Amino acid sequence: MAVWSKLMTALRGNANMLGEAIVDSQAMVILDQEIRSAGADLNSAKHALADIMAKHRLAASKLSELNASLTQYEGYALEALEKGEEGLAQEVALKIANIEIEIQQQQETVNHYAKSEQDLRYAVQSAEGNLKRLRQQADTVKATESVQRAQAAVVSRYAGSNAKLQTAMDSLERIKTKQAENAAKMAAAQELAAESQGDALDEKLRAAGITPEKTSAANVLARLKAKQQSN
Amino acid sequence: MNDKHAWTTHALFNALSRSTLVVSNQASIELEEGIHATLHLTLHSMGDLPVFITAEGEQVLVESLLWPQAMVKDVAAFNDEVLATHKVFPLSTISLDTLANGERYYTMFGALSAFSSLDDVLFEIELLADNVIKAADAYSTFISEGV
Structure with a gap:
């Protein structure tokens, strides 16, 4: 990850010349950019997931409609056969065959959406993890800054006096x-x-x-x- | 995890001020105010060792200054020794920091989650102090007397 090498350069490179404050802000600017970009990744993954979930639901409900109509027409065909309407039964059988083909296609679509949904869930999870890690990193940098500032304050108390640094x-x-x-x-x-x-x-x-x-x-x-x- | 209570530096100050460590006078605590407040703990039971603590977002940092790099006689040899022996100090990390005055200092620190219990924070403080004193003893041959 390029961000760590950038951070290290910021933490180390100019430390001696420029002093802590500038180094800190550089590290924070880098992290801020990374957090924004991770946040944008997370948002787009979430939107894509919501989109696919809606399509998945729609495709699944169409599939169950097709299955219901298959059962319905199978009932009609049996009824027609019972009444000796051979020609009508033939027509219904053709309809049933068409519905079966449609069901097969629809099932493939549903499977495809299910897989995409799963992939996008992983993408969201990984984007969330990435964001969390970057935030922790930023927290650590901020905490380090605070501690260093406090230590510098303690060190400077000794600098002016004859007292020895603890x-x-x-x-x-x-x-x-x-x-x-x-x-x-x-x-x-x-x-x-x-x-x-x-x-x-x-x-x-x-x-x-x-x-x-x-x-x-x-x-x-x-x-x-x-x-x-x-x- | 996020619905749990996360420490702030001020909340830690209040909790630590009431802890046995401070109440029994084994340590004294000061709140160093600033944009980001920091706690300055002086551990009387550990030769008045100063320990700095701060909470920021999801992290609590507990840190203690070891010594300025200027006190190290042979920096390369010392750095090598630190890397080679670091694992004897569980949960504490040694780092080299540049302070605002441009001076470089070796510090030892431990980071823990801001959702940790007070006992965990107290354990971290004691462990860090113990490791700092052990490190001072173990590395004393590399350090020259006085700055």
């Missing part, structure tokens, strides 16, 4: 720093946890009288009593 690398650095901090915090927390576990163990040992109590009313009193006695 790139994915900065985010990665931040994540790594945070991960390192978290790891350090985790290690510190583990140490603290270990220490407090140690405290709990000492407490148990003291409670069991295995290690001496640090300071309690009981051992202060004991110490005072010992002092009194030595005096």
